[in-house]
Structure formats: C-alpha cells, structure tokens
Amino acid sequence: MNINPVLLKELKVRMRGWRAAAMIALYLLILAAVAVFIIYTTYMNPYSSTVDPQASVGSYTVLAIFQFILILFIVPALTAGAISGEREKQTLDLVLCTRLRPISIILGKLFASLSQIILLIAASLPVFSTVFLFGGISMMEILQLFGFYAVTALTIGTIGIYFSVSLKRTTAATVLTYGVVAFMTLGSIFITVLYLGMVYNMSYDKFFPLLYINPIAGFSSLLSGQFGSSANFLPGFGSANAAAKGLLEPWQVNILFDIGLSVLLAALSAYKINPVRKGIAVLWKRKK
C-alpha cells in the first residue's frame, strides 16, 4: 500500500520529540480536570443520594462543547500555514518539481495538519467514556459526535489549506481562515437574527437556511437530537432546530454542506498549487 509520502513525512516530523506528547498530555489533563470537576460537583450534592443519568448528559455536553471550541480555534492555526509555510521556507518548489500530483500534496498536508487534532480527539475518548459510568449516553451517540467533529475539522482544514495555497504569507492566510470561520459561526447567526427580525418581526420559530452552513447550528442540532431539550444550551437554537423540519436534520445538512465544501476547496487548492495551471490557456491557444 502506498501511503501519501507528504503525509508520512509530516507525521514523522510532527510526532518527533517531546512536543507532541506534551501537547496530548496537557490537553488530556485539562479535559480530565473538567470531567472530574463535573463528577465531583454532581456527587457532592448533599440533596442527592442516587446516580442521576442527567449528570452524565451534562458532563458529556460540557466535554463536547469544550472539544468543539478547540476544533474551531486550533484547526485554522494548524492548516493555514501548511502550504504558505512551505513557500516561506522555500521547500515547496522542491516538492512541486517531483512527480507528486498537486492533489496528493494538498491531501498530504491537510491530513498531516488534521492528524494532530484527530489525535487529540481520539486520545480524549477515555475521558469521554467516563460518562458511561452513569448511563444516559450510548456509544453510537459518542461516535456520531466524533464523526461530526471530524467533518467540521476537515471543512475548516480545507478552508485553511485553500487560503494557505492562495496567499503567500501565513499570517494573511491565518487571519482570513479565522475570518471565514467567524463568519460561518457568528456571522451567519447575526445575519439570521437580522433577517428573521426584519422579515418575520422577531419571530425565532423559523429556520433561516443560512444556518445550514453554521457548524454551531449543526452541533446544537446534533446534541438536541441526542438529548432533546436538555441539550438546548444555545438560546434560540432549540426553536430553530424544531422549525427546520425536513428530510434531514440540520446537522446532517451541515455535514453534507461541509463535505461538499471540503471537496470543492481541496480541488481548487490542487488547481491553484499547480504552477503550470495556466498551461490550459496556452494549450487552447496552441490548438487554435
């Protein structure tokens, strides 16, 4: 089996030394502290003498939100410098003049960048599994959540890679990636509130389709689907989710949108990284 050489090399470099291990250890320490704190506060309740499955839902929700925020914040930083960094280090031309296809370079860099976040998510599984102690959460629900994380990370990752290919400087690529993520998460909510306010006279029982692109809306819809109203931690999203009646849940539509966007951006990135892409125009002229 041929593993993408770029991915293999990046994994070797990224996982070498103490940094990767220290990062995982620190992350798990924080996550475990959060989990222990929730369990501790639940069981130190003097008015409760029984195990409350609702407590595990609360613990699960807090951990899920914690990881989700982590993805939104870390993935742009990991991916926006993937290609521009190579350009700045003057190593990109050396790879481009080999037989490696542009899409292989893009996918290698993308998955290498995402490997760190995937590793963090996978390493957090044991912490997440503490919720099984109290019941109320099934393995399928955790897998669903982790699948949603993976797709969200992939989408933000391809946005980062696209800007990394398009812009010469890592700083500019990082700023733009965070900008797009901010628009998808907060901007789309802002526009939705404005739209619903103006068109439906501040009635929030409608679902504005722009929210389909919003990972927070998708995440909220996923947790709502898993636990009903108990997971309506974002004001307004419960009624919005309820209003989005269709064949698919909002999180499912969000996943489809994310996959579509990821494929498009990966293809565009592969096109843009190819230094002789304008050759198509040249060939067209030649044929004429």
Next chain:
Amino acid sequence: MLTIKNLCKKYGRNLAVNNLSLEVRPGEIYGFVGPNGAGKTTTMKIICGLLSATSGDITLDGVDVIRDYKKIKEKLGYMPDFFGVYDDLKVHEYLEFYASIYHIKGSRRSKLIDDLLELVDLTGKKEAYVDSLSRGMKQRLCLARSLVHNPGLLVLDEPASGMDPRARVEMKEILRNLKSMGKTIIISSHILPELAELCTSIGIIDKGRMVVSGSVSDILQQVYSKQVIRVKVLDKLEEAALIMREFPFVDKLNVGENTLQAGFEGGEAEMSRVLAALVNRQIPVASFSQLEGNLEDIFMKVTKGEEE
C-alpha cells in the same frame, strides 16, 4: 535532448524571457550565463514545469514540456538557487522522503541513498539532522535529492552560490563525476571561470534574450574577430617588433617592457612562420603564446554591447 524554441515569458508588461532558443545535446554540460534578472531562473523554472510559458516550445527527449509537464518530471532533476530543507528530518530521512515520491522502496531505497550520499560525500552525515549541516553540505544534499529518480537531465540553478572556495571545488568535482556518468547538465552560475572549465557549451542571456550560444571556442570566434598573440623576449625587443611588422597578418602591435602583443589574423601555420622568423634572426624568445579570451571577457563584451 533539450530543445527550446522561441520561448517567451511575460509578467504583466515585462518580458522576462524574449524569444529564447537553445539546444542541449545528450551528455553536455551547458552553462547558462547572464547578469542578475536576465531570465536564467525563469527559463530554468519553465523547463522544470514550475512556471508556465507565455509562448514557445520546449521538448525534452521528444516530449513537449509545456503539454506533458507531468511526463518530464520523471526525466529531470532540479536544484534551485535558493531552497530550504525540512529541519526536523535526518539526512537519510530527507532523501527517503523524495525516494518514496518515486515509489523507490525497501533495500533498493537504502542502497540508492547510500550511493547518493557517497557521491556527494555526505556518508558520514547520514544520521545528522539536516539543519545541522553547513551551507555547502545542504547544497550537496539538495543535489543528491535531485538525483533520487536517476534523471537524465539536471537543471542546476547557481549550485555553488554562497559556497566557500573549497566547497566550490568539491561541487565541481561532483559535477564532473555526474558528466562521466552520462548526465546532461544545465547549470547557471556567476562564477564564470568555473563554468568555462566545466562546460562544453554556454549560452549568454541578457534581458531575457539569448545573446550568444554555442561551444566556448565557437563563441570566442564569434566575439573576437581577431586572435591576440603575445611574445616575450629576453633581449632585442625593438628588432623583434620590426620583424613582426613585416607580416601582413600582424597588426596593432603593442610594445611592452619585454613583451610584444599584437592582433593576429591567421591560423597556426602563420603563427609558426612568425615564430620561425624571430628564432632565425637570433631573437631570444622566452615565450610565444596565443592569448585566449576567457568567459568573463566574452560575458562583459556581449552584455556591454547589449547595453550600448
């Protein structure tokens, strides 16, 4: 092997390469000479599929470089003038990465890496981290990298830039070895005497245009209409000058302290006649030589001519 016809590259309104044509035959070392910004790197990048051409044709072993740029990547190795290396990789891992791109695996890969490191004299640094290498060593490692897939053509953009004299000599030796292995090499450099020693042909490029191209001796003939001979005598300088003036193919005679230098239109037969005349009339000739124009002179002459 490599043929470039009427190559043009425009950046906006700027014409970086202007109707450039050249031919490199198999086994040749072709020196690409020109001032900064002349278009050498642009041309080399177009050859390697790292830049698109605005117009023109490039063929490598009969393959259209512009149309089938994917195919030619198997056939050539490129070493840029400025490049970076992956800091957290060891020397052998660096080469393993590029070998894996060409699906070179297992024992074949190990042997190839050992051979390449031996070729560039880095065997002792196999386990060292790339960022711990000196500049000269990094240049040699980059050259080894460009050879992993055994390309027939090597495109080397200023391979000796920034090297100390010793490293330059070592690089020159490696290039000679590569030539003896049958590699065709296109090399650009500012160190012109080194190119003259190494290259079988040269092309002088200025402002995107090929000013002169061909073998070093051909170019000398193109640039200098006359040869120059220099005679050193131990005595009888004035008498020697009179003898030389008797020959119609000798002109512009300059008389120095104990040397005579003159323009000369003729071949070796005429030259021997002059020498014989001097010796027959008892002139104590210490040396009799033809002054060879060097690459630096040619370069200065042709690029100055362009400016005028």
